[in-house]
Amino acid sequence: MKDEDKVFKALADANRRKLLDRLYARNGQTLTELCKGLDMARQSVTQHLDLLEAANLIATVRQGREKLHYFNPVPVHAIYERWIGKEERQRLTALADFKRKMEANDHE
Amino acid sequence: MNDAKFVYVIYIAAKPEKVFEALIDGEMTRQYWFHDNVSDWKPGSRWEHRHLDGEKQARVVGKVLECTPPKRLVLSWASPENEADRSKYSRVTLEVEPVADMVRLTVTHEELEPGSDMLRGISGGWPRVLSSLKSFLETGKPLDIMASKK
Numbered sequence: 001m002k003d004e005d006k007v008f009k010a011l012a013d014a015n016r017r018k019l020l021d022r023l024y025a026r027n028g029q030t031l032t033e034l035c036k037g038l039d040m041a042r043q044s045v046t047q048h049l050d051l052l053e054a055a056n057l058i059a060t061v062r063q064g065r066e067k068l069h070y071f072n073p074v075p076v077h078a079i080y081e082r083w084i085g086k087e088e089r090q091r092l093t094a095l096a097d098f099k100r101k102m103e104a105n106d107h108e
Numbered sequence: 109m110n111d112a113k114f115v116y117v118i119y120i121a122a123k124p125e126k127v128f129e130a131l132i133d134g135e136m137t138r139q140y141w142f143h144d145n146v147s148d149w150k151p152g153s154r155w156e157h158r159h160l161d162g163e164k165q166a167r168v169v170g171k172v173l174e175c176t177p178p179k180r181l182v183l184s185w186a187s188p189e190n191e192a193d194r195s196k197y198s199r200v201t202l203e204v205e206p207v208a209d210m211v212r213l214t215v216t217h218e219e220l221e222p223g224s225d226m227l228r229g230i231s232g233g234w235p236r237v238l239s240s241l242k243s244f245l246e247t248g249k250p251l252d253i254m255a256s257k258k
Contacts, residue, residue, distance in 0.1 A: 003119070028113055059115040059214065070115035077235035086252055 003056070007075045010055035015040060016048045020057060023071035030066050112227055113218035118238040120211045122245040124204045127211050128178035130241060131202055134158075140240040140250035143167065149175045155183060170197065178204055185217070187226060198226060213238065 001009070010016055022034060035045050049069060052058045059072045084092065120127055130136045134144035138160055147155035149172055157168035169191055170184035181202040190196035201216040215234055220227045240251040 027115075056117055056119065059117045061115060061216070070113075072115065072117050074116055074118050074235045074238055077239055081239055081251060 003075075006055040007057065007079070010052050010057055013048070015044075016052055019045070019048055019052065020071055023058065023069055027070050028061075028068045030068060034069065111218075112220040112222045113216065114220075114230070114234070116215040116217075116234045116238055118213050118242055119207065120213060120242045120245055121209070122211055124178040124206050124211050126245060127204050127213055127241075128181070130245060131181060132175075132177075136244075140244035141237055147172055149181075151175060173199070180204070185226075196221065196224075196226075213241075 018038070019034060023029060031042070031046065031049070034049070035042050038045065040048075049058065053060060056075050057072055059070045061068045061070065130140070132145055132147070132149050134146050137143060137145040142160055144158045144160065144164070145155065146158055147153050149155070151172055151174060153172045155170055155172050156166040158164045158166050166188050168185055169188050170186055172182075173184055174180060174182040183200045183202075184197045185200050186193075186197045198220045199218050201214075201218075203214045203216075205212045205214075215238065217230055217234065220230070236251070244250040
């Protein structure tokens with residue numbers, strides 16, 4: 001499989017995206033920490049993490065007996081570079097800020 | 109405690125020697141990073157990451173902690189205004205490993221102060237710099253990374 005296909009395949013699963021969200025919120029977690037509060041068997045978390053690592057979306061670092069997982073944003077950045085032109089970036093950021101503000105007001 | 113840490117990994121179709129050279133050769137860093145990395149790269153020596161504008165101001169300064177070509181480069185890292193304050197230093201390890209006919213470049217940036225400007229700066233910065241380095245080494249053309257900064 002091409003590296004790029006691995007990235008899109010890895011991202012096409014809600015549980016794997018949830019694992020990335022959790023690492024994005026707090027980088028450098030162990031398997032046990034990542035399993036906490038998740039409705040997934042430890043075994044399937046391990047499989048998801050392996051797939052994410054094969055797609056280079058996470059990097060692992062050994063620390064003593066523990067293995068820490070880090071979100072690697074490099075492949076996601078490559079997707080961004082591919083389709084977002086440099087002249088569009090500021091306008092898109094402004095648009096995203098606007099959406100966030102409008103939706104926050106809705107909840108007041 | 110300065111314990112924020114990030115790990116970035118990129119695969120580049122190039123020789124380890126070439127990738128390592130691209131990290132420490134100012135003539136090369138200016139082409140994809142738009143800054144000169146300047147030092148004699150001896151352990152204990154000072155290094156500077158200088159902007160290319162008229163004044164060539166250093167944007168990052170620090171010490172070379174380890175330089176083992178073409179495998180490992182470890183740098184201390186601070187903004188020039190914090191140079192005297194040891195507590196503001198972070199640490200960057202660049203590791204180059206051959207994998208099949210490619211190179212796996214791992215950047216570990218650690219001992220970062222949570223909530224600091226440096227932390228904000230690097231978390232968008234490294235993926236952009238690494239993509240540009242990959243593009244530069246594989247195609248001869250960098251990404252226009254400066255244009256995407258405000």
